[in-house]
Amino acid sequence: MKAAIVTIGDEILIGQIVDTNSGFIAKSLDKIGVEVYEMLSISDSKDHILNTFSELQNTVDIVIITGGLGPTKDDITKKTFCEYFDDELVVDEAVLAHVTQLIEGFYKRPITQINKDQALVPSKCTVLHNEVGTAPGMWIKKDNTVFVSLPGVPFEMKYLVENEIIPKIIREYNRPYILHKTILTYGRGESAVAEQIEDWENNLPEYIKLAYLPAPGRVRLRLSARGVDKEMLEKSIEKNVQSLTEIIGDIIVGFEEDEPIEVVLGRMLSKKNATISTAESCTGGTIAQLLSSVPGASNYFKGSVVAYSTQVKENVLNVSKSLIEKHTVVSAEVAETMALNAKILLKTDYAIATTGNAGPSKGESDADVGTVYIAVATPNEVLVEMFNFGQPREKVIDRASIKGLEILLKEISKKV
Incomplete structure (x- = not known):
């Protein structure tokens, strides 16, 4: 089963907002064995929308469209649907009742005609109830392709995908199994990993594909298996993961899908019942932001000192x-002292400290731009390493932040 995802909106095309809807929809479809064939972002133009529909007709099994369902004049998706399907808009009484309750009951204001017009839907469509908003989803089939229209507001789109679309696809379509297993590695670059596992990769069965997903300081290895025998696919993936572990087990830190290092590290800190703090200069609080972004981080992350200036x-x-x-502010000695004193000041078991020249100019030190010292204070010692992450500035900050977490992760992994 193949799908296409279409986002409608000039605001996406001019970079005013970032399209996050397509990624969520693609992941949701992939989990139930629907292959995403194409993703498109198109303008708020009737002709553009109609042409896109025609091109996708009978090319894929399902087209999921987001955007253009609001109450204002620039939202034209419903009218365009009617033209493409030779249909007309009618009032859906259930939607009207829901919109009325939402506007008058929840928002405590009189309902307007614009609000009521949200209940207008093509007569041929199956209405997908939007419990969390006023714009309903619409499901219409033409020939061999289903077209599904969803509001562009992310939380409304997510509700409809999870509660309406995915259950409906599962009920109405036979699909193959698509299974993924992602191996998380830290501390070795993509090319080095690829070289080390080349023979293993060449011997994977044809129904399993390997993808390299590199990021600063880490490489995710995603195994994807497709077929009709779920049990066989699961056993095959596990067998190949086990043989991979024998080759690069020293850099594997986890297996969960889409888990960044801050999540893995947080789980390990929680397992040890240990706490962490940070003292950041050149990274400007980025490590603290990564740590605090994880739900439940307050159990182990106690705080940070952003010591950007020498005075602080x-x-x-x-x-x-x-x-x-x-030694100057960019030195191993200063990084070590920052980590030790942050650990004492914030009363934690571990602390990460950074000091360096992120650029573009050298600032308060003569150290080369890109130079960063990272110190990790543990209950028993302080580890200090020097790196040069080059340029630009953003790369230095990102790589230094991930590297600090990586050093701590390796240290904790030895003792968990």
Whole structure:
């Protein structure tokens, strides 16, 4: 079963907003064995929409469209649907009752004609009830292709995908199984990993594909298996993962799908009942942001000192002026002291500290742009490493932040 995803909106095409809907829909379809054949973003133009529908007709089994269902004049999806399907708009009484209750009961204001017009739907469509908004979803079939229209508001779209579309597809279509297993590795680059596992990759069965998903400091290896025998696919994936572990087990830190390092690290800290703090200079709080983005992080992440200036390093983190004058602010000695004193100040088991020159200019140190010292204070010692992450500035900050988490993860992994 093949699907196409179409997002409608000039605001996407001019970069005013980022399309996150397509990624969510694609993942949801993939989980139930529907292959995404194509993703498109098109303008709020009737002719463009009609042409897109015609091109996708009978090419895929289902087209999922988001956007253009609002109450204003620039939202034209419903009228365009009627033209394409030779249909007319009619009032759906159930939708009207829901919209009325939402506007008058929840928002406590009189319903307007524009609000009532949200209940207009093509007469031939199956209405998908939108419990969390006013714009209903619409499901219409023409020849061999189903067209589904959803509101572009992300939380409304997600509700309809999870509660209406996915259950309906499962009920009405026979689909193959598509299984994924993602292996999380840290500390080795994509090319180095590929070289090390080349023989293993060449011996994968034809129904299993390997994808490399690199990011700063990490490489995810995603195995995807497709077929009709779910049990056979599961056993085959597990067998190949086991043989992979024998080759690169030293850099594998987890197997869950789409789990970034901050999630893996948080789970390990929770398992140890340990806490962490950060003292950041060149990374400017990025490590703290990564740690605190994980639900439940308050159980192990206690806080951060963003010591961007020398004055804050001295006055808050108690880095001595003489130490800075002797070694400069970008040095192993300063990074070590920052980590130790953050650990003491915030009363944690571990602490990560960064100091460096992210660029574009050198700032308060003569160290080369891209130079970063990262220190990790543990209950027993302080580990300090020096890196040069090059340029541009954003790359330095991102790589230094991930590397700090990676160093700590490796240290904790030895003791879990």
